[in-house]
Amino acid sequence: MHHFQYKKSELYCEEIPVSEVVLEVGTPLYLYSHATLRQHFRAFDDAFAGVKHLTCFSMKSNSNLAILRLFILEGGGVDIVSGGELYRALKAGVEPGKIVFSGVGKQVEDLEYALKSDVLLFNVESTQEILRLNDVAGAMGKKARVAIRINPDVDPKTHPYVSTGLKENKFGIDISEAPEQYTAAAGMKNLKVCGVSCHIGSQLTQVSPFVDALGKLMQMIKKLEEAGIRIDYLDLGGGLGITYDKEDPPHPSEYAKAIKDELKMTDMTLILEPGRVIMGNAGILVTKVLYTKSIKDNLFFIVDAAMNDLIRPSLYDSYHGIQSVKKSGRGTVTADIVGPICESGDFFAKGREVESFEPGELLAIMSAGAYGFSMSSNYNSRPRACEVMVRKDRFYVIRARESYEDLIRGEVIPDFLIQE
Numbered sequence: 180m181h182h183f184q185y186k187k188s189e190l191y192c193e194e195i196p197v198s199e200v201v202l203e204v205g206t207p208l209y210l211y212s213h214a215t216l217r218q219h220f221r222a223f224d225d226a227f228a229g230v231k232h233l234t235c236f237s238m239k240s241n242s243n244l245a246i247l248r249l250f251i252l253e254g255g256g257v258d259i260v261s262g263g264e265l266y267r268a269l270k271a272g273v274e275p276g277k278i279v280f281s282g283v284g285k286q287v288e289d290l291e292y293a294l295k296s297d298v299l300l301f302n303v304e305s306t307q308e309i310l311r312l313n314d315v316a317g318a319m320g321k322k323a324r325v326a327i328r329i330n331p332d333v334d335p336k337t338h339p340y341v342s343t344g345l346k347e348n349k350f351g352i353d354i355s356e357a358p359e360q361y362t363a364a365a366g367m368k369n370l371k372v373c374g375v376s377c378h379i380g381s382q383l384t385q386v387s388p389f390v391d392a393l394g395k396l397m398q399m400i401k402k403l404e405e406a407g408i409r410i411d412y413l414d415l416g417g418g419l420g421i422t423y424d425k426e427d428p429p430h431p432s433e434y435a436k437a438i439k440d441e442l443k444m445t446d447m448t449l450i451l452e453p454g455r456v457i458m459g460n461a462g463i464l465v466t467k468v469l470y471t472k473s474i475k476d477n478l479f480f481i482v483d484a485a486m487n488d489l490i491r492p493s494l495y496d497s498y499h500g501i502q503s504v505k506k507s508g509r510g511t512v513t514a515d516i517v518g519p520i521c522e523s524g525d526f527f528a529k530g531r532e533v534e535s536f537e538p539g540e541l542l543a544i545m546s547a548g549a550y551g552f553s554m555s556s557n558y559n560s561r562p563r564a565c566e567v568m569v570r571k572d573r574f575y576v577i578r579a580r581e582s583y584e585d586l587i588r589g590e591v592i593p594d595f596l597i598q599e
């Protein structure tokens with residue numbers, strides 16, 4: 180069931196016309212469908228029924244408190260990568276026992292905060308981090324549960340910026356060095372080594388790289404267990420892709436099917452860190468056409484959202500569908516959809532066939548729920564967009580549009596610059 184659909188010529192989110200939400204809150208606007216989010220979470224989580232598992236939503240894809248809350252109510256945990264994400268997760272009410280802490284550059288304060296909060300697992304990524312975590316835990320009189328993040332050197336066959344499991348990537352510890360790191364960590368007083376983690380990349384559209392990575396990890400785990408190191412948690416990270424354009428990624432159930440058998444025989448708890456597959460197609464960015472113009476043969480639709488709101492096209496050359504919020508029936512044209520920011524990289528689509536828009540009309544940038552708002556910024560001093568969740572025939576503002584005051588919060592002009 181799709182929850183962004185046309186009824187006659189109007190785009191609806193669940194039971195509300197998108198234009199009706201815009202009348203109340205304006206544009207640019209992130210709009211999420213509650214039913215879609217829940218359906219995606221359940222489809223993913225249910226796919227792993229039959230194996231002991233914990234679905235830890237990767238909150239870097241979208242860290243709005245209301246969205247986290249929704250997944251908490253579904254029994255989910257979260258994957259965090261910073262103290263700030265831990266703060267948000269705890270504010271939303273995530274149980275610390277369902278939080279896994281990943282990331283290559285955890286700071287001492289973050290480690291302390293996570294130890295104090297008693298998170299489930301630290302996914303450590305380097306020898307120095309292992310030593311530091313042992314020190315910090317020792318100073319606090321605590322024992323940290325640790326998984327070593329393994330770089331299995333598997334090609335995820337995705338965009339180079341979001342590929343993380345190749346030996347040239349900065350992530351994890353090389354699988355060939357892992358056994359000695361495990362032995363060293365297992366001998367440290369303030370660590371309880373109990374997990375293996377891995378995340379090979381994002382927007383994967385095939386199952387085989389996951390299966391390859393799992394195969395390598397299982398071999399390693401066997402060796403570790405022979406050496407007396409017991410592994411209770413296997414964290415396979417996130418990475419399952421979605422359809423932005425013509426991609427045909429596996430359904431979560433296919434992904435689960437491909438890896439479940441290996442795991443049924445073991446007593447380990449499987450941890451998964453999905454982000455995009457749950458969020459991506461559950462949200463759209465709604466924007467208004469400000470101007471239309473032609474330069475030579477190029478037609479431009481200048482809209483009020485920009486690369487500060489959704490940076491994926493500029494950063495990765497990513498495809499996002501563009502749809503009319505009200506179909507005008509005017510016929511299509513080929514155009515560039517661009518924002519108001521003073522950079523040529525500020526675009527959402529280039530040379531795209533879309534309906535011919537007039538100023539004041541609305542368009543929806545599709546598949547924007549993941550890595551949309553969470554990667555937004557205030558570049559060009561643009562207040563960040565409003566976020567709204569739709570549930571059936573009602574909508575809820577889950578993050579107010581920023582104000583000009585928000586823009587300067589924390590800034591100070593020193594006395595010597597203030598002249599009488």
Ligand code: LLP
Nearest residue numbers: 237281378381382417418452453454455550
């Ligand atoms: N776990 C770890 C350790 C990760 O680094 C990531 C994503 C995930 C889980 C979630 O991956 P997902 O299921 O969403 O693929 N900004 C980029 C994506 C960067 C992904 C970074 N890591 C984009 O907009 O495409």
